[in-house]
Amino acid sequence: MHGSEVAILRGALAYQRDTLRWKCAGLTGEQLAQQCPPTGMTLGGLMKHLSLVESQWFDHWFRDAGYAPPFDGVDWAVTEDDWEFESARDDTPEELRALFDEAVRRSDAVVDEALTRGGLDEESVRRSPKTAQTFTLRWILVHMIEEYARHNGHADLIRESIDGQTG
Numbered sequence: 001m002h003g004s005e006v007a008i009l010r011g012a013l014a015y016q017r018d019t020l021r022w023k024c025a026g027l028t029g030e031q032l033a034q035q036c037p038p039t040g041m042t043l044g045g046l047m048k049h050l051s052l053v054e055s056q057w058f059d060h061w062f063r064d065a066g067y068a069p070p071f072d073g074v075d076w077a078v079t080e081d082d083w084e085f086e087s088a089r090d091d092t093p094e095e096l097r098a099l100f101d102e103a104v105r106r107s108d109a110v111v112d113e114a115l116t117r118g119g120l121d122e123e124s125v126r127r128s129p130k131t132a133q134t135f136t137l138r139w140i141l142v143h144m145i146e147e148y149a150r151h152n153g154h155a156d157l158i159r160e161s162i163d164g165q166t167g
Contacts, residue, residue, distance in 0.1 A: 006120060009141045010111070016148030017104055020050060023155035024097070027162065032096065033089045036161040043158050045085030046151050047096045051103035052084050053147055057140050058107040062114070064125035068106055070099075111137065 003011070024032065024043045032044030055068040066072055074083060088096060114122040120138035127134055160166050 005138075006115060009120070009138070009145070012145050013141060013148070016145055016152060019152045020046065020148060020155055021097075021100070023152065023159045024093075027093065029091075029093050031162050032093055034158070034162050036158045039154070040082070041085060041154055041158060042088060043155060043162075044088040044091065044093070044096050045082075046155055046158075047100045048084040048088040048091065050148065050151060051099045053144070054103035054107045057135075057144060058110040061126045061135060062124045062137070062140060063110060068103065111141070 024047055027043065029044070032047075033042050035042055052067075052071050055071050059065045059068055067074075071084075080086070091099070114137050118137070120136065120141070122137045123134040124136075124140070125134075156166070
């Protein structure tokens with residue numbers, strides 16, 4: 001409830017990440033692949049999608065270091081938009097959790113390093129293709145919080161449809 005802007009932003013992002021972990025906890029591969037019509041989203045797909053989003057914002061846009069594995073091996077020019085959702089069905093729960101945890105670890109390391117250089121005002125190496133402007137670390141952290149919050153709403157509904165768990 002109190003703290004620096006950095007502490008508040010990082011705490012809010014950690015809370016959203018932990019919420020996704022909680023929604024996916026204790027489920028089998030079959031359950032992580034279960035859809036909640038009319039959407040084709042799955043909890044496993046959300047884990048893999050948000051792992052990609054972590055790499056997209058912190059590796060690709062912020063530091064221009066390319067995507068982390070396994071996303072670095074995907075030809076995004078010819079790959080369908082839902083690749084991470086579709087391919088998650090072939091991953092085990094352990095693989096999905098490890099991928100997510102590694103993506104978060106990598107992103108946190110990027111944030112730690114950026115905070116030592118320019119703080120929240122540190123700018124991305126890459127520019128927006130829409131505006132030609134850079135992204136500040138502050139903007140990326142806020143965007144990640146909103147991305148997780150939106151998808152955690154999806155995760156709530158999907159988890160409840162699987163086993164009735166709410167909260």
